[in-house]
Amino acid sequence: xxxxxxxxxxxxxxxxxxxxxxxxxxxxxxxxxxxxxxxxxxxxxxxxxxxxxxxxxxxxxxxxxxxxxxxxxxxxxxxxxxxxxxxxxxxxxxxxxxxxxxxxxxxxxxxxxxxxxxxxxxxxxxxxxxxxxxxxxxxxxxxxxxxxxxxxxxxxxxxxxxxxxxxxxxxxxxxxxxxxxxxxxxxxxxxxxxxxxxxxxxxxxxxxxxxxxxxxxxxxxxxxx
Ligand SMILES: [Zn+2]
Numbered sequence: 001x002x003x004x005x006x007x008x009x010x011x012x013x014x015x016x017x018x019x020x021x022x023x024x025x026x027x028x029x030x031x032x033x034x035x036x037x038x039x040x041x042x043x044x045x046x047x048x049x050x051x052x053x054x055x056x057x058x059x060x061x062x063x064x065x066x067x068x069x070x071x072x073x074x075x076x077x078x079x080x081x082x083x084x085x086x087x088x089x090x091x092x093x094x095x096x097x098x099x100x101x102x103x104x105x106x107x108x109x110x111x112x113x114x115x116x117x118x119x120x121x122x123x124x125x126x127x128x129x130x131x132x133x134x135x136x137x138x139x140x141x142x143x144x145x146x147x148x149x150x151x152x153x154x155x156x157x158x159x160x161x162x163x164x165x166x167x168x169x170x171x172x173x174x175x176x177x178x179x180x181x182x183x184x185x186x187x188x189x190x191x192x193x194x195x196x197x198x199x200x201x202x203x204x205x206x207x208x209x210x211x212x213x214x215x216x217x218x219x220x221x222x223x224x225x
Pocket of ligand 1: 073077090091
């Protein structure tokens, strides 16, 4: 790998992981892309077929540990695809074993801080997915984010059912109830239902803002005729 490319990786990964990830990219001929932040996923893998290389992308806004874990998650998909094609489940036993194996050197070389290592080992042993559904892991990972947490932001789990909240893009939701460890919430503008992680960072909406918002909706409904 060219030195310039390696230097780019160095900005995103823990120092102790740069060499091994560079070798993986070369060894598996991965077309690797650092992607703009996507709300729906941390990274993805697309199988190399018909002469195209394997493609892996990881979101650019992840902290170094999260970036590494996401890369390894996707690399495990690649290795499973090379061995089994599409004959096995995406996060089945073959993927779990591969992911487990790939993570070992990072545990042995103490790439992760102790608190993170502890929950991560537990997560890997129980072979949970690293896509944000493991709440404990996500919470510890989040504590390593560089950006200062917004003081007005609270975890969704800490606000009462039925109350209104807004997210970073300004959309307003009502928190409804728990469904399979996630919270069902209704988007007021689109009247659609969404499932949120219990630790999603949200901001509360004041009564004043709520009144404004409802007026806005009413106004737009009447002027559209
Ligand atoms: Zn996956």
